[in-house]
Amino acid sequence: MKIILLGSGRVATQLGLALQNAGEEIVQVYSPTQAHAADLAKKLNAAAISSISALRKDADLYIISVKDDAIASIAKNLDLPNKLIVHTSGSTPMDVLASANIGVFYPLQTFSFEKEVDFKDVPIAIESNNPESLNVLSGLAQQLSSRVIKLDSKQRMTLHVAAVFACNFSNHLFAIAQHLLESQQLDFDLIRPLIAETAAKAQQHLPATVQTGPAIRKDEITLQKHLDLLKNEPHLQEIYRLLSQSIVNLR
């Protein structure tokens, strides 16, 4: 397939590389910032463009992979009445693309610019407004990943919210741990094996069934000691209290 990437961020970068590795042809990379387009285009042996008017009209698939609030405005400027246009966003309804032949291609992973991602285990959620394009997207997704799933926009957003809790918020809790350790001149490395084991457990078990810690034990004495230790950081006390209460509620 001839594919055009609109966007040059982390998702566009990793998705572009994965598509190229799968043998697809990325013909153009668009970014309003020419240098950004050029950086990614170089990696993908594609042409860099910084103006929508320079967009080729003969591609098979147009992938909009930009910040959520920019998707609609880019889509509005495309004049590709019958071409398949998709976005890669978890929380944006498909229909903001406002064209005849549209879809979604949402890879659920946390991406960085540097680290190349093995897509094989990355779930890809697809959606389209017509069965032919859904087939096209399904075939493409299956070239990259063994976990392709058809989700509607509501399901996809739920998946995204779940990912925010499991990934973004967890990472923030790791950052709070880092902050606490640093306050006592302790190395973050001390806690890395625990993080690895916590994630490993979640690969084997349902997390609700393997909860540990003072809250699930209703160990009020330890909870109070911990709140005392956090007394100069009321904001962390609040998080500690809320999550401990939530553990008890979900029990």
Next chain:
Amino acid sequence: MKIILLGSGRVATQLGLALQNAGEEIVQVYSPTQAHAADLAKKLNAAAISSISALRKDADLYIISVKDDAIASIAKNLDLPNKLIVHTSGSTPMDVLASANIGVFYPLQTFSFEKEVDFKDVPIAIESNNPESLNVLSGLAQQLSSRVIKLDSKQRMTLHVAAVFACNFSNHLFAIAQHLLESQQLDFDLIRPLIAETAAKAQQHLPATVQTGPAIRKDEITLQKHLDLLKNEPHLQEIYRLLSQSIVNLR
């Protein structure tokens, strides 16, 4: 060394197995519930006792590994004036042991009964009220683990609080993700690769430097969409709001 374990819970079980594997001799296992003592004693080729009065007085080390609020009362009943007595708790000061020769042996990991733990990478925090016993504990800890660290009670409690954030609370966020996915008949398996990658990133980077997601991007539109999706679960909305705000604050 001849070691007596007081306790038969998850930490006592995994620590006992690790000490046995390292060639130490567990001579007795105490639990007020004879069946619990017997279960663990059998695994460790030790004698099971359910009365403190049956405790042998010729061991080299007495390890109290019970619920935090039971440590002091067990220690009070021991009549071992010069013997080294330690507990394994993160959040309990050493001095609750109230004896002449005391210490702490705190392995930082999340333990279960079934899964045997490789202690090699498990940090072990040690403390004692005298240098000779600190040496004994250091030598013993180094037989099990390559990460032995001397911490005072305040540092150890900070490490424990950091562990609650990084491990117990993260697991709870995974459980919330599980709950959200189930509400849309989606499989938890969808999010497992993301959890694995999030933990893998924390092995390589400091988490504060690799934060992703709508909060750190200040993507207000997505944040609002997510809060709307959670509108029937005000408790989850509250967690979402608080952690998103905390991400912005720590930035």
